[in-house]
Amino acid sequence: MCEKCSPRTIGRRGLLAGGLALAAAPLLASSAFAQTSPAAPVSPDEALKRLVEGNARYVANKPLNVDHSADRVMRSRGQRPFAAIVACSDSRVVPELVFDQGPGELFIVRVAGNFINEDGLASLEFGAAVLGVKLVVVLGHTSCGAVEATITSIRDKTLPPGHLPSLVNALRPAVYDAMRSNPSDLLAAATAQNAKLNAKLAESTTPILSAQAATGNLKSAAAVYDIGTGKVSFL
Template sequence: MCIDHPFALSRRRALGLGIGAASTAFLGGFALPTGAWAQDPAPAPNAISPDEALKRLMDGNARYAANAQSNRDYSAGRAARAQAQYPFAGLVSCADSRVSPELAFDQGPGELFVVRVAGNFVNIDGLASLEYGVKFLGVPLIMVLGHTNCGAVDATIKVVKNNISLPGHLDDLVDNIKPAVEIALKEKPQDPLNAAIVENVRFNVKELGEANPIITEFVANGRLKIVGGLYDLSSGKVSLI
């Protein structure tokens, strides 16, 4: 699909610019509302180091994979969460119904700030959401979480190899996954799907790490870490990439 518009941005350029160019005009006319969308930059409950946040995630996944979850009472803290949210990690996760980040990492409501889209890629809307989580909610860690047997990546491989088009808006989705798939296929891997899934995670970790102005600033000063993970559908285990 060709977008012929003077303000159209490429995906890479859009990620690089973030929302900084428009933030002054936007915030000048529309102040952030009170409540959940106006938290302090570093609220105490999640003011932990990126490494501690990662350990908390991985420990939770170990409990989930062992079927020894600790989170069972989801009503606990509901009244407090109505006033504010303090997630300790942000996730870019696939929309696949078999992948549920809160369950996979054994976390309760309010613990994770999740952006989900088929193929777990970062577009401008997802970036803006993550920027909000980092800047205003104090999220110290972002994980890009891929998973085995990803249908969105598999479809993209077929599009690239066979030069076909998909119905509806699926081609737009595939366009966001193509760069990683093309990198993976150049290496002629024995398992193209697995290689492309892993490369898609790496590609989006790199894209996020270069996303100006907010993400790069927080990474540079050590207040934010971006990592990649792969969720195995069969075992429930997450391995770091």
């Protein structure tokens, strides 16, 4: 056995080198994950740009994200979504498809009527403070049944059964706001106003979201998805 390879000559220096190599293994794995995933946006504006470009691909039926098995093992090691989407529970609204983003890129909060309640705020706080999302998009959509039900409830001065009144009450402010201008299409106006009100809430709620917004690390945007055309219009 050569003298350099003898166990007696490994000593402290060899053990230190081996320890450093073992310690570096997780970092190398993280580096590999970063290289095989899309680069995380460095600003809220870049995050918005990615969503706009993705929706354009969706409308043109030219998506990039068609292989959802790619990087599955890497995703099991963690997540780093660049944007949060507050979407309606409507089965026709699928944010990952609408914005042509792959698994792990969007942090989705869903509830019928796409409003933000206490649970939604907590989820968005987690997304911003822990996962590092840069943008919150409140995404309304055409022909929203939740908003339409709220309009009917107000006009008929009735409440729906079960737990549905809590949903209607959450959407009332947007409907009342829209009614003041007597729009020709109250459903469309209320849907847009609901997205705007909740987008404002997403970056003004203290302490976490407002602090992120104040430093420029987080922005919010309101948008409406047209189910018929696939296009997302930012308001």
